[in-house]
Amino acid sequence: MTGGTAGIGRQIAAKLRSAGLTVLVTGRDQQRGAAAAADLGATFLSADHATIAGNLDLARRVRELAPRLDVLVNNVGGAAFPQRTVTAEGHEATLALNYLGPIVLTRALLPTLTADARVVQVVSSAFTMHSGDPFTEPAGYTAISAYARAKQLNLLATLSLARQLTGDATVNAVNPGMAWTPGVQALTPQSVPAWRYIWPLVRMIQRRAAPEKAARIPALLALHPDGTGRFYESDGKAKPLPQRLLDPALQARAWQTAVDLTSPPSPTGPEHPRKE
Incomplete structure (x- = not known):
């Protein structure tokens, strides 16, 4: 359970614990993470989710603690960078946190997944805000535009x-x-320029939105999914995607691009995920 020490992630972790699962939660802050894990009855692992090295190190430690995984929930993410930031590895930071990191971690943990494992990727309705080529960084950085592209x-x-x-x-x-959540609380009008004139109203609505409610459907998909390869909205219903996002070639390119950006080229050509 990545990003499981506060907000929606913590509430998902609590629901998984209530269902009887042994839970590992990740976060950046050692003190807060240890306290949250103790309260949940979970195990805390510190992680730098914004770097490839950090996600690979996390995967190594997860494999040591849990050679077999029933559930992987990639929850960590957010529009966390008000100004365009580049990681020490050379990746735009919002892209690294919301796209490259979750794919790197998932890929590294594939061999640990059990026969009926459930993988849940927490995305955002913001993906609908990006209408251009997802493989091209938009000109004129804003936190929300970078976030929308990364989530798509x-x-x-x-x-x-x-x-x-x-x-x-x-x-x-x-x-x-x-x-x-802490991530939403950290947003500023500069993060979402389109909201700057209605910012007080936006904040009033956001304050009323409970993380516990937002955790219900992700937890349900982690415990009792009714299918695979679907996008679910917060009401628990599988929703159709825009036609252009249904292209299998586009989807395969998104997977392979993450692989290519985060690992040395393979002499055997494109990778096809496979559990061992």
């Missing part, structure tokens, strides 16, 4: 993975809906 790429890659793991695991994406 995450969604596309997730659908590709679902197709390639058919029969081995269920893989779904979900928009949990609005919630008053």
Whole structure:
């Protein structure tokens, strides 16, 4: 359970614990994470989710603690960078946190997934805000535009993975809906310029959105999915995607692009995910 020490992630982790699962939660802050894990009855793992090295190190430690995984929930993410930021590895930071990181971690943990494993990618309705080529960074950085593009790429890659793991695991994406989380609290009018004139109203609505409610559908998909390769809205219903996002070639490209950007080229050509 990535990003499981506060907000929606913590509420999902609590629901998984209530269902009897042994839960590992991740976060950046060691002190807060340890306290949250103790309260949940979970195990805390510190992680730098914005770097490839950080996600690979996390995967190594997860494999040591849990050689077999029933559930992987990639929840960590957000429009966390008000100004365009580049990681030490050379990736635009919002893209790294919301797209490259979750795919790297998922890919590294594929061999640990059990026969009926469930993978849940937490995305956002913001993916609909990006209408251009998802493989081209928009000109004129804003936090929300970078976030929308990254979540769209995450969604596309997730659908590709679902197709390639058919029969081995269920893989779904979900928009949990609005919630008053630390990430949302940190937003500014500069993060979402279109909201700057109605910012007080937006904040009033956001404050009323409970993380516990937003956690319900992601937790349900982690415990009792009714299919694979679907996008779910916060009401629990599988929703159709825009036609252009249904292209299997586009989805496969999103998966392969993440692989290509985060690992040395393979002499055998494009990778096809496979559990060992």
